[in-house]
Amino acid sequence: MLNHHSYYSFKYGVLSPAEWIEWALEEGEEVLALTDINTSAACIEFSRRAREAGIKAVAGIDFCKASERQFIALARDEEAFAEMNHYLSTRLHQDLEAEAEAPLEKAYVIYPFDRAPKRNLRENEYIGLEPKDLNKLRFSPLKNQSSKMVILHPNSFRHKGDYNTHRLLRSIGENCLLSKLPAEKQAPAQWGLLNSRKLKALFSEYPEIISNSERILANCNLDFEFKNYSKSLNRIHYTDSLTGDREIIRSLCYNGLEYRYPNAGPEVYQRLEKELDVIEKRGYYSYFLINWDIVNYARRKNYFYVGRGSGANSLVAYLLRITDVDPIELDLYFERFINLSRRQPPDFDVDFSWRDRADVTRYIFERFPKASLLGSYTTFKYRAIVRELGKVLGLPGRDIDELSRARRQGGKDWDDMQKLVLRYGKRIEDFPNHLTVHASGILIPEKDISYYGSTFLPPKGFPTTHFDMYTAEDIGLHKFDILGQRGLAKIKEAVQLVKQNRPEAKELDIHQVQNFYKDPKIKDMLREGQTMACFYVESPAMRALLRKLRADTYLGLVAASSIIRPGVSASGMMAEYIRRYREPERRQYIHPKIGEILEETYGVMVYQEDVLKVAHFFAGLSLEEADVLRRGMSWKFRERNEFDTIKDKFFQNCAERGYSEAVSTEVWRQIESFGNYAFAKGHSASYAVESYQSLYLKAYYPLEYLLATINNGGGFYSVETYLNEARLAGGIVEAPCINRSEMEAVLIHPQIFLGLQMLKELEEKTAMNILRERHMNGPFENLNEFLERVEISLEQCILLIRINAFRAMEIDKKKLLWEAHFILGNAKKSAPVNELFRNTREKLVLPELESGEHEQAVDEIELLGFPLSSPFQLVPELPEGCIAAQDIAQHIGEEIRLCGYLIHVKNVTTRGQQARHMMFGTFLDQAGHFIDTVHFPPVAERYPFQGKGIYLIRGIVIEEYDFVSVEAKYIERLPYVNFEHA
Missing domain, CATH: 3.20.20.140 (Metal-dependent hydrolases)
Structure with a gap:
């Protein structure tokens, strides 16, 4: 065989x-x-x-x-x-x-x-x-x-x-x-x-x-060892010996005490020695020191990073500056990260700016030559299966589209070939399709990676394993998670812009977040949910949650970052947390002990650490056993039969402590429903730190911060939405300009000139030619001179004219179009002309040319994807009787009419035996303020959204703990002007 x-x-x-x-x-x-x-x-x-x-x-x-x-x-x-x-x-x-x-x-x-x-x-x-x-x-x-x-x-x-x-x-x-x-x-x-x-x-x-x-x-006697974490396959020593590793990590930690805790008390030293003892016994000195090496390189290069996840529960990680969350201040359990009973290796997640991540990865591979990226697999899913099988079986495109939309409709009368697609589609669903790269994992083994598997070379250019993260964990290879994030790039670039544009802010230290926690302006922004463009707190759901909680503290934001998670929300704990937060007199606990253990969160499990607390203090499990329980709940590991390893002991201990079966069962239900998606508290705290940095910049330097947001691809919303926010902050948004724009958007207070890269179909080579020539030889004076200095095709030149990039020298676009055709003629491209051989061209005399009222907006929509003027101007006649977003709160319980520009739709499936489709909408009114709507199933089915545009909304104003929204009864997308006659 x-x-x-x-x-x-x-x-x-x-x-x-x-x-x-x-x-x-x-x-x-x-x-x-x-x-x-x-x-x-x-x-x-x-x-x-x-x-x-x-x-x-x-x-x-x-x-x-x-x-x-x-x-x-x-x-x-x-x-x-x-x-x-x-x-x-x-x-x-x-x-x-x-x-x-x-x-x-x-x-x-x-x-x-x-x-x-x-x-x-x-x-x-x-x-x-x-x-x-x-x-x-x-x-x-x-x-x-x-x-x-x-x-x-x-x-x-x-x-x-x-x-x-x-x-x-x-x-x-x-x-x-x-x-x-x-x-x-x-x-x-x-x-x-x-x-x-x-x-x-x-x-x-x-x-x-x-x-x-x-x-x-x-x-043939190859025999892998599984789950034997006492025998490390990872790089054993950071230096060349255990002694060397011990000396360097202790030296770094005690130096870190001076930076983190200038007046450290005995509890800090006790915690440090306890962690170092566990880390040495588990053989993880090298793991910590390699992570320190990586972030130390990032600091030398002035790269922003965030160490998050359960690694933030470690004081050693805090002292090594791998993380920026104080685990003592937040009462974070080290056992959540590492303990003597936990078989699985630790797992740091370190986020870098998406612009810096590639260089950090390069450094890791140069510094540790045996490193490999961790592989993964894409698998066959329904839509891809239907498309691929339909194609090889020769189905017409319409039949493939019908099958794709009809996700296993059993009652449909499919023809024989469609049935064949569905039958064999079920066979190959979830089959591995091809190798790919894990989102963030890097392995640094002691021996060459070939002892565990082969590697391939993806476009990233680094060896990547044929096996995935689950296989790596099976044999004890732990991964280093190096992730890319746009939020950090926004913060870093905003700080650079502030220091360039604001002399008074030369000493700005964005890492001194303790002062931000007390800032009254930031507190107001959090209470009111005015968090647009701010990391992790800008989504409609998060803005709504902040309004309901009226949370304006660091711990309040840490809690909000966790209860917004799907598992907490679906279990009903988010609603219960809000109720207990806002109505202290109605706080009731399933058992007094739960209220005592979870006093900080009003008796509601909010973090993964809360599972450890309840299992340890309520059910009497050791912290190590409690972590086995927490880890067993994770959807990633439930299929490995880890979920039931400690369940019996939980109920046995509860019975021995005299709890009723009803109480024990309800506590278990909450643990079980909650644990799948909850954040570690340290993870939420890491996110909250980054949120505060974003909030500070947005509060005091809004144009710089929003410019950085735009240049990093936006965030939760489209770039257009952030441009609207810039206008609300006093900015003037300008179309790309050949004399003022760069490749990315630039700020010349208070004007924001969009970058040439935002202009659809403008070739990068053309844009670089323009910028190189302007930087070397100064601004352009007119179209004729521009065409003599820059190599450009007629088609590319027309793009610039249509977006009005020459407006500083000639405001009549149609005149410029005629001139461009006249000068370039039938040539495929213009070519720069030597100064000695330039001829004065015959001046083109043109009659007065007419322009339509909305012609510029039409060009902007086509070339940028959105108009720079108000989209409301594109509706021929706005309905009467509509109120402004700021007046909605004055009409609680009343039916109102509004006009809103759609910027986001969230689709939701209701729970229950008959799941139905409902939606949440987010709009901007004419003044640029938010309108939030909820569309229950009957309305969602009868009046579906029809894409981007201006909508007439009719509905009832509802309020829940200070968050005001509109329960839609009717929506209608209003027609734009006829662009053909614009």
């Missing part, structure tokens, strides 16, 4: 590793070799599942060139596995296919019968025979080499359905109709499953071949 393909043979195999193990158990197989095509992606997972089932797993790779097998390699031991992976990785990195003969010395190599080398085979090389090759063998010159032959039947398909699925996958891979799939691009139909008994019967005339096959399998 030397050759099996799983579905990790992408767009080829049809059985998962689990299905292979299930088959082996049914057939009584004791050993099984997994040999996926040009990948070792499944080897570790297959080995884990095989061990759990009591089956011996053999790791192999089927090396193919195009669709033609060259040879199969099987790992005798870890050195052979590393050799196989290194060879495959080298070929993949260089975009080379497998060679006809293997340069492998440690792994077993098996050549197909018809591709056997015409030379003497080495000790580790063999010839593989399929049953169909037996007749050929009798007449082959190789018939006397049975000592170097083994059985090589490719086990691939259980039945015809599997084979049909394989052919469909191959058609998708080859991007051709199933009817046009070449025979050589698909496996032969006879590659069905044959167990070892059937294979031995077929090869009964050749006992030596059978014994050779069995001997090879017996000699």
Whole structure:
């Protein structure tokens, strides 16, 4: 049993590793070799599942060139596995296919019968025979080499359905109709499953071949260790020894005490020594020091970063400046991050600016040469399945679109071909489609990564593993999470702009956030939900929550950052938290002990740490056991059966403490419903720090901050919405200008000139030519001179004219268009003219040209995606009787009419037996102020949104804890002017 393909043979195999193990158990197989095509992606997972089932797993790779097998390699031991992976990785990195003969010395190599080398085979090389090759063998010159032959039947398909699925996958891979799939691009139909008994019967005339096959399998003894976190596969020492690591981390921590706690009390020193003791016992000095090394590099480069997640629960991380959250101030449990009972490795999440992340990643790979990016897989999902299967089966586009929209409508009368798509679509749903890169994970192992798997080279240019994060965790490889974030780039660039434009702010230190917590202006912004453009607190839901809570403190914002999460909201705890926050007299606790434990959050579980507190102080579990419970609840690990490991003890302890079954069951229900999506408190606190930095800049330097927001791609809303916010802050938004604009938007107080990169279809090369010429030789004086100095095509020049980029020198766009056509003529491009050879062109005399009232707005919508003037001006006649957004609160309970410009829609499915669709809308009125609407299912179904534009809204004003919104009864998208006659 030397050759099996799983579905990790992408767009080829049809059985998962689990299905292979299930088959082996049914057939009584004791050993099984997994040999996926040009990948070792499944080897570790297959080995884990095989061990759990009591089956011996053999790791192999089927090396193919195009669709033609060259040879199969099987790992005798870890050195052979590393050799196989290194060879495959080298070929993949260089975009080379497998060679006809293997340069492998440690792994077993098996050549197909018809591709056997015409030379003497080495000790580790063999010839593989399929049953169909037996007749050929009798007449082959190789018939006397049975000592170097083994059985090589490719086990691939259980039945015809599997084979049909394989052919469909191959058609998708080859991007051709199933009817046009070449025979050589698909496996032969006879590659069905044959167990070892059937294979031995077929090869009964050749006992030596059978014994050779069995001997090879017996000699393959690669054995991964799973969940053995006492044996680290990661870089063991940051220096060259444990002593060296201990000395450097203690030195850094005690230096950090001077920075973080100038007057540290004994509780700080006790906590520090306790953490260092646990970190040393778990062997994590290197992990902390590598993270310190990375953020230390970032500080040297003046890169902004945020260390978040449960790592913020560590005082050591705070002292090393990996995080900026004080775990003592917030009473954060170190056990949430690391404890002696937690098997899984720690996991720091460090966010960098999206502009800086690439350089940080480059540094990591230069500093730690064995580093690899962590791989991941995209899987087949419904829409992609319908599209791909429909295409290879030759369905018309309309049928594919109908299936895509109709997500498994069982009652639909589909035709035979559509039914075929749905039937086989169910077979391949969630199959791995192709390898990709994990969003943030980097591995830094002690040994070369090839000991655990092969790597490929994605466009990022760094080696990336064929296995994913779950496999890495299985064997104890912990990842370093290096993420990119636009919010940090906004803050960094806003600070730079402030220091350039505001001499009084030269000493601004955005990291001294303690002062921001007490700032009265920021407190007002938080209470009123005036948080547009501010990190993590600008969404409609977050603005509404801030209004309801009237939260204006750091801890209040930390709590809001957590209860907004889906799991907390869906469990009803968000509503309960708001009620208890706003109405102290109505606070009731399921048990007095819960009220005592969760006093800070009014008896409601808000953070992951609250689960630890309740499990520890209420149910009497140790903090280590409580963390097992918390981790077991996570959706990422529930399928690994970790959820039930501690549940029985929870209820047993509750009963011993005299709690009623009803109380224990309700507390468990809250834990269970809450734990899936809750934030660690340190994670929320990290986000809150960044939110305060954004709020401060927005409060005191709004134009600089909003400019940085625009240049970093906006945020929750579109760039247009942030331009409106800039206008409210006193800014004047200008279209791109050839003499004032740069590639990105620039601020020349109070004007904001949009960048040339915002102009759709303007080529980057053209924009760079314009800027380079202007910076070298000064501003342009007129269109004629511009065309003499800048190489540009007529089409590109017309884009600039239509957006009014020449308005400083000529306001008549139509006149400029005529001149551009006259000067460029039929030339594909103008070319810069040497000063000596410039001729004065004949002046073009034009009659008076007329322009439509809305012509500029029409051009702006086409070229920028939105008008720079008010979109309300594009409605021929606005309805009468509409009130302004600022007056809505005066009409609680009344029916009103409003006009709003749609900027965001949130779609929601109601809970219950009959789930229905409802929506929340966010609009701007003519003054640029928010209108929030709710559309319950009957209204959502009868009056759906019809895209961007101005809407007439009729509805009832409702209020919930100071948050005012409109329950829509009717909406209508108002028509714009006829652009053809604009």
